Amino acid sequence: MDMTYPPEAEEFRGEIRQWLRDNLPAGWVDAYERGERFEMDPEAKKEFNAGWPAKLYAGGWICATWPREYGGKGLTTMQGVVLAEEFARVKAPLRADFFGDTLVGPTILQWGSEEQKKEFLPRILNGTMRWCQGFSEPNSGSDLASLKCSAELDGDEWVINGQKVWTTGGHHADYCFLLTRTDPDAPKHKGISYLLVPMKQSGVEVRGIVQPDGTAEFCEVFFTDARCPKDNVVGGVNNGWKVANSTLAFERGQSATTGYRRFEDEYKLMVGIARERGLADDPCVRQRLSDYYTRVQIMRINGLRSLTQAVRGSKDPGVSALGATNKMFWTEAHQAGMELALDLFGAESMLVDAGPASGSWPGTSRDTPRPGYPCSAMISAFFFSRSETIWGGTSQIQRNIVGERVLGLPKEPPAP
Numbered sequence: 001m002d003m004t005y006p007p008e009a010e011e012f013r014g015e016i017r018q019w020l021r022d023n024l025p026a027g028w029v030d031a032y033e034r035g036e037r038f039e040m041d042p043e044a045k046k047e048f049n050a051g052w053p054a055k056l057y058a059g060g061w062i063c064a065t066w067p068r069e070y071g072g073k074g075l076t077t078m079q080g081v082v083l084a085e086e087f088a089r090v091k092a093p094l095r096a097d098f099f100g101d102t103l104v105g106p107t108i109l110q111w112g113s114e115e116q117k118k119e120f121l122p123r124i125l126n127g128t129m130r131w132c133q134g135f136s137e138p139n140s141g142s143d144l145a146s147l148k149c150s151a152e153l154d155g156d157e158w159v160i161n162g163q164k165v166w167t168t169g170g171h172h173a174d175y176c177f178l179l180t181r182t183d184p185d186a187p188k189h190k191g192i193s194y195l196l197v198p199m200k201q202s203g204v205e206v207r208g209i210v211q212p213d214g215t216a217e218f219c220e221v222f223f224t225d226a227r228c229p230k231d232n233v234v235g236g237v238n239n240g241w242k243v244a245n246s247t248l249a250f251e252r253g254q255s256a257t258t259g260y261r262r263f264e265d266e267y268k269l270m271v272g273i274a275r276e277r278g279l280a281d282d283p284c285v286r287q288r289l290s291d292y293y294t295r296v297q298i299m300r301i302n303g304l305r306s307l308t309q310a311v312r313g314s315k316d317p318g319v320s321a322l323g324a325t326n327k328m329f330w331t332e333a334h335q336a337g338m339e340l341a342l343d344l345f346g347a348e349s350m351l352v353d354a355g356p357a358s359g360s361w362p363g364t365s366r367d368t369p370r371p372g373y374p375c376s377a378m379i380s381a382f383f384f385s386r387s388e389t390i391w392g393g394t395s396q397i398q399r400n401i402v403g404e405r406v407l408g409l410p411k412e413p414p415a416p
Helices: 007-023 026-033 042-059 075-090 096-111 114-126 240-253 260-276 284-312 322-346 345-349 378-388 395-406
Strands: 133-136 150-154 157-164 175-181 193-200 206-209 217-227
Touching: 007 026, 007 042, 007 075, 075 284, 096 114, 096 133, 096 175, 096 193, 133 217, 150 175, 150 240, 157 175, 157 193, 175 240, 193 240, 193 260, 260 284, 260 322, 284 322, 322 345, 322 378, 322 395
Parallel strands: 133 175
Antiparallel strands: 150 157, 157 217, 175 193, 206 217
């Protein structure tokens, strides 16, 4: 593992810092450099959220590691890492559409045709196209290869029938990157294709799955004779399993050297809570805080390991499973950390508004109470931590990957 960055990467860091100072609201960078949170009134926040994607696009920072011919800046891997680190350091948003520029965009870059790259990548970059992910089905979650959603070729179009579930942002999306079964007679991993499907058509019905807090960001999507062009297959017909695994790798490995930061912020906040509540000298609390701190530092070091292997281009099978190991580790560590956070408040944690003032908890993007369900940011982060061991591949699936690819254990026997 190499923990030193090359001089050109550190020089680039100075450029990013200056751009952030020039483009973020006055006082933003200084607040975070002092370890404080930058607060904006609702109107100022609304104005910032509306204008920030355009500033990112103008600066060329959205998907900046993409090749220049496809709209990126052609940054090296290390420059991309520095870019992510500096934005994370001052809590500045770095992406326009998560599913577009982080998942399907890199997948199209790796597997797509030139026509697909020219059609979709510019609209991902400028934020004019929203995406959702159509992988999971009601009976095909962890066993994704058992999916039933079908696509049959009808002239120059695929005709799609089936259902997807847990489709985040499906009600807003313009397109879905969809796994479908295109050869029902092939072995289950061999008959899947990866399609780019327009969502705004009569054959697509989106229903929000209402959560206890009243939100419905997860959706179920029904396809009834929905259509997409024949040429919207990414990576070739019946090759969707390999393509999908690339997408999942992008999802699991996107924040190698920055992901630990929000957990480190949580740790610092919990130390302050323990002091305020007279628990800082409790040996059990101190032990659990030390344990969480240790896990956060392991996350940081594992991120550096992942980065080192990516830069060196290692093909070791153990390296390919490192993302699975890291994902399993941080999600389970975060659950333990959030349980500690609730325990610091004792019986008060049974109340939905327990914890620090809304907006001060770093482990969640839900920083405002929901109408009719005033869940505090801390409780919301606790709830969200329960989902983290599921999305992007469950912890059970990650253990299978590590067992088979690293330890050389036999594959799990199929269910009877």
